[in-house]
Amino acid sequence: MRLLTDVSITFFVLALFPSTCFFSFRIASLRCVTTEQCCLYYSCIPLLTTAFLQPNVRIAKLIQSKIPEIEKSLKLVTFLKAKEAASETTLTTRYNLADMLYSKASIDCASGIVNLWLGANVMLEYTYDEAIDLLSTKLTKANKDLEDTTEDLALIRNQIITSEVNISRIYNWDVKKKREDRK
Numbered sequence: 001m002r003l004l005t006d007v008s009i010t011f012f013v014l015a016l017f018p019s020t021c022f023f024s025f026r027i028a029s030l031r032c033v034t035t036e037q038c039c040l041y042y043s044c045i046p047l048l049t050t051a052f053l054q055p056n057v058r059i060a061k062l063i064q065s066k067i068p069e070i071e072k073s074l075k076l077v078t079f080l081k082a083k084e085a086a087s088e089t090t091l092t093t094r095y096n097l098a099d100m101l102y103s104k105a106s107i108d109c110a111s112g113i114v115n116l117w118l119g120a121n122v123m124l125e126y127t128y129d130e131a132i133d134l135l136s137t138k139l140t141k142a143n144k145d146l147e148d149t150t151e152d153l154a155l156i157r158n159q160i161i162t163s164e165v166n167i168s169r170i171y172n173w174d175v176k177k178k179r180e181d182r183k
Contacts, residue, residue: 049160052156053153053156053157053160056149056152056153056156057153059145059149060146060149060150060153063142063145063146063149064146066142067139067142067143067146070135070138070139070142071139073116073135074132074135074136074139077114077128077131077132077135078132080107080109080114080128081128081129081132083109084109084110084112084128088109089108089109089110090106090107090108090109090110091106091107091109092104092105092106092107093105093107112127112128113125113126113127113128114126114127114128114131116131116134116135
């Protein structure tokens with residue numbers, strides 16, 4: 001069993017646990033690392049992938065599915081406000097009751113009020129301007145959250161790749177040292 005030098009452990013620890021990393025882990029007490037420990041760290045990478053990468057992927061997919069709904073609602077409220085400004089009092093439309101089942105409805109555009117479904121069995125009544133402000137804010141926040149989550153995913157992927165490369169470099173360095181010691 002070969003022990004790696006302090007220089008290589010510093011390199012290894014910095015590769016696995018940079019300051020921008022999500023994991024807060026310190027190996028201050030370690031003076032040297034064996035190749036077996038390198039292999040152990042390498043075996044932890046799938047765990048890190050599961051712990052950090054997959055939840056962010058789920059969050060990104062959830063946000064991506066909500067953005068079109070928010071945009072659709074915003075367009076609809078903007079359309080209703082335009083109809084109110086054009087002095088049209090009613091609007092006849094079809095709405096979806098269930099899969100492949102639609103019904104006709106008459107909407108009173110002159111009232112200037114819209115009901116927004118907020119989730120968790122909560123629906124609130126807003127004026128058109130309030131609804132547009134709320135939906136615009138939610139759309140902006142969703143786009144920013146999606147951008148942040150995408151950046152987090154890229155950072156995690158880069159750190160996993162960097163860790164794998166650095167672990168293999170340390171392992172290869174150790175193999176090279178063993179060959180030199182045999183000669």
